[in-house]
Amino acid sequence: MAKVTSYGAAQTVTGSCHLVKINSVEILIDCGMFQGDTGGMSNYEPFAFDPAKIQYLILTHAHLDHIGRVAKLVKEGFDGEIIATQPTYDIAKIMLLDSAGILEEEYRTLKRKARRRGEEESVSEPLYTQEHVHQVFEKKWHTLEYFEHHKLRQHIRVSLGNAGHIMGSAFVILDYHEESEPKRIVFSGDIGSPHRLIIDSADTVDKADALFIESTYGDRDHKPLLESVHEFKKAVTETLERGGNVLIPSFALERTQEILWLLHEMFKAHTLPECRVFLDSPLAIKATELYNKYPLQLSDEVEWEAAIGSDPFSFKWLEMTSTRDESMEINRVRERAIIIAGSGMCTGGRIMHHLKNRLWNPKNAVIFVGYQVEGTLGRRIIDGAKFVRIYNEEIITKAQVYTINGFSAHADQSDLIDWIRPIKGLKTLCLVHGEEEKMELFAKAINEALKIDAHIMKRGIPVTL
Template identity: 55%
Template sequence: MAVIQSFGAAEVVTGSCHLLQIEKGPNIMVDCGMFQGVVENRNFEPFGFDPREVDILLVTHAHLDHVGRIPKLVKEGFNGRIVTLRSTMDLAEVVLLDSAHLMEEEYRTRFRKAQRRGAEASVREPLYSVDDVKAVYDLTIEYVEYGQEVKLGKDITAIFRNAGHILDAATIELNFKEKGEAKRFVFSGDLGNHNDMVMHDPVFVKEADVLYIESTYGDRNHKGIKESEEEFKKVITNTLLNEGNVLIPSFAIERTQEIMCLLKQMYDRKELPECKIFIDSPMAIRATRLYDTYHEELSQCCNDFLKRDGSVFEFPYIHYTLKPDESKQINEIGSGCIIIAGSGMCTGGRILHHFKHRLWNEKNALLFVGYQAEGTLGRRIIDGERHIHIYHEEVVVRANIHTINGFSAHADQNDLIDWMEHFERLGKVFLIHGEFEKQKVFKKAIEERMDKKAHIVAPEEKVYV
């Protein structure tokens, strides 16, 4: 009998890590992501399994909460195959190198301060280094395409299908036999929001004996995309015409590209006041270039932009600021700026510098366009915190705060249930990748709307299937 254990993204959103052990077969892991927010200290805890005993790692997509612990996995002994799409590993390299650089930089800063106190031993080593990231790419990596059946072992195959979440995000279907009985397990990965400007809609799956489905927004429905776009345009236009600036904490992958597409559309339609748009995130800049490279996987809208302009995302108002000095120069501009910077949940990165210089001014706007996990600065601001500390300085929050969740890269409750209803045969349903209270709402909705039981997976719970 097969057993699945979730060593992350169980009763929380982040840290996706699921181990499938098939009797007389390979041990297959789906994702190995980083914990974020209030549970981030779990990253430094033991995995709960021996990485040396994992034979195959399947990667759904390149967000940090799905790939962020892969270097640690390798560092602690994993030497198996990695199977995923090529662009996923290209994006993961950008994400992981950025993560490693940030952790190493933070360690050096804390170590210097600890030296002055004579407390060097109290400073925790980084989770992994740049060299550890490079070691990941020394392993055997097998690249697949959507719809391609890949053999994982005797009578065991996997198929990756488009999840519509970010570039080459995948739902993974696993087919295998145990004692002559055919079984099909499906891991949804993160499912995308319908009507995304950049990505295609998620592909439906027909059959599953076992479904592990994400539940990030299982408790709610997003605003309609048209309503969200109009709200976005109104905030941008009103702030710029009022001689203010717009701060957008944005995830480097997918969200930044979607916002750039929308701003480009506004520019085309002469709806965008003259301004300077700063993409102030080296990771977002590199990710945007990869999106251009893999443009075949993007929406028709994106490919129309590419055919006309030679680039999916660029237009005259866009400015890329790779170097720190270029980022600092933005502070010299009094008004008329849209600043798109990481980190998306305001846990670090250049957005904090812009908060320090702009958040106290009531003419400015802070526009959240992505999920803010519990315990993050972004979530605290949304929840009403009006005095925050940035780099040992208190900053009052006087800027206008706006949250637009219609741009979420995650499916909402209606989308999730609609995706599930397209199964022609659906067995047991297990909920992962969501906050526990929201999962309870989603579980009830599944029972009421589909007349189907669903189980919320507990951390490291052994699920026999």
């Protein structure tokens, strides 16, 4: 008998964490961080299961909302095997070390402030430290190529397919037997749109008894990619030509590399107005180096560029600013600059001081190229907030704000339905990784298109298969 319980990404888009029990074998699919106003404190809550009893942890990809609590899991007793693709292993290492560094810095800051108030004991320890992250990579890891089979206990077999979301991303296939009958459970992870700039489209699944599928954009279809590319280039060009600066809050993984590829193409085509371009994110710089390490994971166009000896993510005007001093020097650039900085949802990182210094100027532009979770500063800006609070200062929003969702690394409603369509033998379909109202619309669309009833997973409530 198999049972699945979602302890995250259930009626929300963050904190992915799904516990699969097949007889006595306990398998965890992802262990992500909760994000947004209310999500942060959820990360500090005890796990609703015993980490020491988990025998396998399978990671779909290396975004923090899928791996951000792995170090906490290890800290609290997990000692099993971790399974992922090789790129996910490499990316997870830089992502988790960066996350731990941020957590430790926040802890030191809160500690200093509490000491001045005489309340030092009130400050909780960081969720995990860089030492805990190092312990994660001392565990037994098994890296898989796409569709390579790996046998677990009790005749359970796992394989990973390309999810087309970010480099190394995967959906998970669990094959097992129940009373001599073959059974298959599939977890989609995050499925990418088939129309992507720098990586190949997702693979498909031919059959499954149960499918747990993401629904981030289950309520809508994206703008066509070419339309979004045109909108992005137009926003960049118009802002630079009026002497403004372009701020791009960008996720270090995939989105930053997509933006660099577009700017690389514009530079080669002589359509990028003369400017200075800053990649102001140590994490994004490291991630870009990894993208260059795995050219076969990339689209044919980008792979070809790498094959002829050209760096697809660089060009003459690009400056990498790794240190804090280099980042602060960007403030001296008054006009005609493109600044790509994290975090992608404006919840921290270097984008914050760039917004503080430039959001008030109507000559400037902020281009959002990624999903903004409710409760984040990015979401408040795109929702039209007249003033936003940054570093305890009220900043007026006068810069031009662009929201370009065609770059989304997530498949839209039509893409997801098309991904489900060829799966034969589907008896159970469960929706995860989406806001509740979007899941309801997605469930209705699935029923209309495929005549399948979809179940919306609720946190902590198991589904028996």
